[in-house]
Amino acid sequence: MILARVGIAPTIASNVRELPSAGDAKPEAVTLLKQRFHRQNVYMVAALFVVLLLLPYAPGAQSWMAAQAALVIIYVIAAQGVALLVGYTGLVTVGHGGFLAIGAYTAALLTKYFGVDLLVAIAGGGAIAAFIGMLLGLVFLRLAGPFMAIGTLGFAFFVGTIVTNVPLFEGRDGISLPPTNSVLGVKVGDIGFYYVAVVMLALMTLFLYSLLRSGVGRALRALRDSERAAESSGVNRLFYRTLAFSVSAGITGVAGALNGLLIHFVSAEVYSDIWYSVDILVAVVVGGASMMMGPFVGGFFVVMLPFFLDQLADFASILKGIVLIVVLLFAPAGVCAVLSGPLRAWRRRKLDEVRPAAAPIVPTVMTANR
Amino acid sequence: MTSHLRCQDITVRFGGLVACNSVSLEVERGKIVGLIGPNGAGKTTLFNVLSRFQEASAGDLFYEGRSIRNKKPHEMISIGMARTFQNINLFSEQSTLDNILIGAHRHVGDPFSHMYSLPHARRRERELVKQATEIASMLHLSDQLDNAVKNLPYGLQKRVELARALASRPEIILLDEPVAGCNDEETADLCTIVQKLNKELGITILLVEHDMTMVMSVCDYIYVMNFGANLAAGTPAQIRENPEVISAYLGEEVAA
Numbered sequence: 001m002i003l004a005r006v007g008i009a010p011t012i013a014s015n016v017r018e019l020p021s022a023g024d025a026k027p028e029a030v031t032l033l034k035q036r037f038h039r040q041n042v043y044m045v046a047a048l049f050v051v052l053l054l055l056p057y058a059p060g061a062q063s064w065m066a067a068q069a070a071l072v073i074i075y076v077i078a079a080q081g082v083a084l085l086v087g088y089t090g091l092v093t094v095g096h097g098g099f100l101a102i103g104a105y106t107a108a109l110l111t112k113y114f115g116v117d118l119l120v121a122i123a124g125g126g127a128i129a130a131f132i133g134m135l136l137g138l139v140f141l142r143l144a145g146p147f148m149a150i151g152t153l154g155f156a157f158f159v160g161t162i163v164t165n166v167p168l169f170e171g172r173d174g175i176s177l178p179p180t181n182s183v184l185g186v187k188v189g190d191i192g193f194y195y196v197a198v199v200m201l202a203l204m205t206l207f208l209y210s211l212l213r214s215g216v217g218r219a220l221r222a223l224r225d226s227e228r229a230a231e232s233s234g235v236n237r238l239f240y241r242t243l244a245f246s247v248s249a250g251i252t253g254v255a256g257a258l259n260g261l262l263i264h265f266v267s268a269e270v271y272s273d274i275w276y277s278v279d280i281l282v283a284v285v286v287g288g289a290s291m292m293m294g295p296f297v298g299g300f301f302v303v304m305l306p307f308f309l310d311q312l313a314d315f316a317s318i319l320k321g322i323v324l325i326v327v328l329l330f331a332p333a334g335v336c337a338v339l340s341g342p343l344r345a346w347r348r349r350k351l352d353e354v355r356p357a358a359a360p361i362v363p364t365v366m367t368a369n370r
Numbered sequence: 371m372t373s374h375l376r377c378q379d380i381t382v383r384f385g386g387l388v389a390c391n392s393v394s395l396e397v398e399r400g401k402i403v404g405l406i407g408p409n410g411a412g413k414t415t416l417f418n419v420l421s422r423f424q425e426a427s428a429g430d431l432f433y434e435g436r437s438i439r440n441k442k443p444h445e446m447i448s449i450g451m452a453r454t455f456q457n458i459n460l461f462s463e464q465s466t467l468d469n470i471l472i473g474a475h476r477h478v479g480d481p482f483s484h485m486y487s488l489p490h491a492r493r494r495e496r497e498l499v500k501q502a503t504e505i506a507s508m509l510h511l512s513d514q515l516d517n518a519v520k521n522l523p524y525g526l527q528k529r530v531e532l533a534r535a536l537a538s539r540p541e542i543i544l545l546d547e548p549v550a551g552c553n554d555e556e557t558a559d560l561c562t563i564v565q566k567l568n569k570e571l572g573i574t575i576l577l578v579e580h581d582m583t584m585v586m587s588v589c590d591y592i593y594v595m596n597f598g599a600n601l602a603a604g605t606p607a608q609i610r611e612n613p614e615v616i617s618a619y620l621g622e623e624v625a626a
Contacts, residue, residue, distance in 0.1 A: 234475045240481075
C-alpha cells in the first residue's frame with residue numbers, strides 16, 4: 001500500500017544507472033523527428049481549413065455552391081462520429097442515420113417552437129443524440145459483434161417509425177423552418193451557414209484529435225485490439241465503450257442538426273430512410289476509418305459523386321457500391337491511407353535511419369548462478 | 371500477519387471436467403513464489419481465477435485478508451495486482467510506448483478532463499509518459515519506444531508485456547509462463563529482471579513456469595499442482611528432493 005502511494009517511479013529512475021547499458025541509444029533523435037512530423041500534420045490540417053475559409057472568395061464561386069459545400073461538411077462530421085466507433089473502438093454500426101435524425105429533429109423542434117439561435121439548436125441536437133446514444137450504448141454493447149450491428153440497424157428503423165407516426169414530428173409532411181437562420185442574433189444566408197459548418201467541423205476535428213490522443217483514446221484502441229489485455233490493465237470495457245458510443249452519437253447528432261437547418265425542412269420521408277446510415281458508413285470505409293483525414297475524403301466522395309454525375313445520379317449508387325468493393329479488396333485501410341502512403345513510407349524510412357537496432361540485456365544474475 | 375495473496379479451496383469445473391479441485395495457495399509479501407506442474411495440471415486456470423478472468427465454482431480468494439471473489443478483471447489493477455499472459459497479449463499494432471502507457475491506465479484519472487485535454491490532464495499525461503520512459507529504460511526498451519511491438523523480437527515483446535504490468539505500479543505481479551518460447555539468453559534476461567523487481571522494488575511475484583532452471587533459481591517458495599490438485603509445497607531444495615514431485619513431474623531431469 002505504501003508503495004502505491006509513494007509511487008515506484010523514483011525508485012525505477014535510481015535503478016537505471018545500475019543496469020549495464022548495453023546499446024541503450026539516445027531516443028532524442030527519434031523524438032525530435034516525430035515532433036517534426038507531428039508539426040507537419042498540424043500545418044497541413046491548418047492549411048486545409050484556411051482553404052475552406054477562403055473558398056467563398058474563390059473566383060466563380062456562387063452562393064448555391066456554399067450549400068453544397070456545407071452538405072459535404074455535414075457528411076464529414078457524421079462520418080467522424082461513425083469513424084470513432086468503427087476505426088478506433090472496433091464496433092460496427094449500421095444505424096447512425098438514427099442519430100442524424102435525432103439531431104435534425106431536435107434542432108428543428110427547438111427552432112420552430114422556441115425560436116432558438118442556430119448555435120443553440122446545433123448544441124441541442126448533439127446533446128440529445130449523445131444522451132440517447134449513452135442509453136442505447138448500455139444496451140447494445142452487451143451484444144457481441146454482428147448482433148450489435150443488427151441492433152443498431154433496428155434502432156434506425158425504430159427512429160424512422162417514430163418520426164413517421166408520432167404527431168409531434170409531423171410525419172411525411174415534415175416540419176418547415178424559417179428560410180433564414182440566425183447566429184448570435186445576425187441573420188445568415190447560405191454563405192454564413194457554410195462558415196458555421198466550417199467552424200463546427202473544426203471544433204469536432206479538434207475534439208476528436210484531443211480525445212484520441214488522450215488516455216481515453218488509448219483505452220478505446222486497447223479494447224479494440226485486445227479486450228482481455230485491456231481489462232487486465234484496468235480498462236473498464238462497458239464504461240469506455242458506452243462513452244465512445246455516446247460521443248459518436250453526439251457528433252453525428254451535430255451533423256444531423258446542421259443538415260436539418262441547412263435545408264430548413266425536416267421530414268420523415270428523408271429521415272426514415274436507411275440510406276443515410278449506409279451512406280455514412282460507406283464514407284467511413286472508403287475514406288479510411290482509423291485516420292483523422294479518412295472522413296474528410298469519404299464525406300467528399302459520397303456527396304460529390306452523385307453531384308458530379310448530375311443527370312446520371314441514379315447511377316451513383318451503383319458506382320458507390322463498386323468503389324466500396326474495390327476499396328475493401330485493394331485498400332481496406334481506405335483511400336486516405338493510399339493517398340498518404342508515400343508520405344508515411346518516407347517518414348518510416350527517416351525514423352529507421354535514426355533508430356538503432358534492439359540490444360539484449362547483458363545477463364548478470366543467471367550467468368552467476370549457472 | 372496476513373499473507374499478500376491467498377486462495378482457499380478453489381474449485382473450478384468446466385462441465386464434467388474438474389480443472390481445479392480444492393486448491394489452496396498462499397503468497398507471502400515480498401517473495402517470489404512459483405507454481406509448477408505438468409501440462410493440464412490446472413495452473414493457468416488457477417491463474418485466471420486469481421486475476422478474476424475465470425469464476426470459481428467454489429472457494430474464496432483473499433488479497434491482504436480481504437475477499438476479492440466479487441471483483442471484476444479490470445478492478446484487480448486498482449487493488450495492486452497486475453498480470454501477464456502465457457501467449458503474449460500485447461496491442462501489436464501500437465507502439466511500445468502506447469503499450470506501456472495502457473498499463474498506467476489506473477493512474478489516468480477522470481476520463482472527461484482527458485477527453486478535452488484540460489491542462490491538468492495534459493500534465494498527468496506528461497508524468498505518465500515520463501514514468502513509461504523510465505520503465506522502458508529499466509527494461510532496456512528505450513530505443514524501441516516508438517516502434518510497433520509487432521516488429522520486435524519475441525524476447526523484447528515479453529519485456530514489453532512486463533513493462534506494461536509495471537506501469538500500473540503493482541504490489542504483486544502474476545506472470546504466466548514468462549519465459550515460454552524464449553531462448554537461453556532471453557530467459558536469463560527475464561530472470562535478471564524478475565529478481566530486480568522483487569529485490570529492489572519489493573514487488574511480490576507469483577509465476578507459473580515450465581522452465582525448471584528459472585523456477586529453481588529465482589523462487590523463494592514453490593507450489594506443485596497435479597491433476598488439478600495441490601501435490602506439494604516447499605522451498606526449491608525441498609521440491610527438488612520430494613519423491614512425489616519427481617515421479618509426477620521432474621522425473622529424469624532432476625535424477626540426471
